[in-house]
Amino acid sequence: MTQTALARRVNSSKSQISDIERGKANPSAQLRSALDGAIGFGQLERLWDDLTGGRRPAWLDEIATAVQEAEAVYEYQALAFPSYLQTEGCARALIRSALPWLPPDEISARVRERMDRARNMDESLHPMLWLVIDRSLLSRRYGGPDATREQLAHIAALAERERLTLQVVPTDHPKHPGNSGSFRVLTMRDDPDIAYVESAEEGRVLTNSTSVARRRMLFAALQGVALDPESSLRAIHEEMKRME
Template sequence: MTSNKRTLIRYGREVQRLRHEAGLTQTALANRTQSSKSQISDVERGKGAPSASLRKSLDEYIGFGRLERLWEDLTGDGRPAWLDEIATAIQEADAVYEYQALAFPSYLQTEGYARAVIRAAAPWLSREELDTHTKERVARAQNMADTPRPMLWLALDATLLGRRYGGSETTQEQLAYIAELAKQERITVQVVPADHPRHPGNAGAFRVLMMRDTPDVAYVEDAEQGRVLTSSAAVTRRRMLFAALQGIALDPDESIKAVHEEMGNLENE
């Protein structure tokens, strides 16, 4: 596949780091790899895709296997996702279509809800690590709320509304936040009935990112990690799956009514 800008920047930063670690100047590395200083500079700044021969030489002299593995991870379909890469891609997208069944998307979480979800998923984190992760997530959520793009369309399994991360008060705050974003037309929400006999969301959470200047991508989640899908066939399949979810979901108005009904249930708990 054609390497996108984020891939080139990440690869270039690692080349620069390893060059410094080896104590080499750009000129010295260029001499060893039979390239030029300007080529090395372009690679390190993410300005150009390195040829296969240059990647091989860079890996031989400073990577020792690490640069080739990084390149494969960054450019292969189904590769592991870098969390900051996904966060950046969402900000740069024109539209995001996302299905979730366990928790609201991280970029739409309140502070209390984010802390509870992170703690539940990673109980081994120290208090300091938990604080750091929560702060980063809340900052991304605030940025998302303050900007008009990307367009956000969520398909949520109905069981998600009944989950009580952080307790009733925290959940109430989170649901109210989602309802307010929908009222402001910042997001569109559709709730998928959990008892539908042909529920198309059984493969797990995913999102499709409609990009401005680069090919569209999909991001899928499993129990251990997320994966980025870049092939047009894989992205198209996720678009079709999202359309199938929309087809059985409540309409946006009825979905927000469902959110308010759950808020009412919380008041009685």
């Protein structure tokens, strides 16, 4: 395709296409999207993120879809279990507390959507799941004792049937690699691996290979200081007994 033909297709100019080809100009987000549709086959945006550092804002639907399509998910959480592992009572309490301005029908819609994804994750064999949590998470009572007991029982059941590999980091460990916040690393089937990091205000997708490798390293460090899976499962059952 000539520069003129491509420019016409993406509503640009031959000179702008030429400047981009020669590295003299960066395409705008709108032009990148148009180029992706014309000749990128959906890969240009992903490659652009990788080359430029890949710290773009994450769309929740995008992340949820990536989790479902991944080969493996490695996640660390300090405050709540991942949304795809939550039970209804816990999910409703978390959504209502985090987004108190939402009307009840919108909260219910979000809960239903989250439960559909959790059900799919429960029934599917993929992706493989590795989860490291801070011990303090077990004592949080989102939705009250009954909802918490149901949530812990669900996690225990997943671990017992080896759908999930769970490890718990003791709260009194002197060196805690997870103090920078929650994150997950996704091993994809046909695409490069990605990482997703969370903050109080937003989540961001990391596609740069160095950034993803560092999150893998951090996850390995967390596994190193955490209890083994058997002891972690025992910690969940002990917490459930305290609630009786």
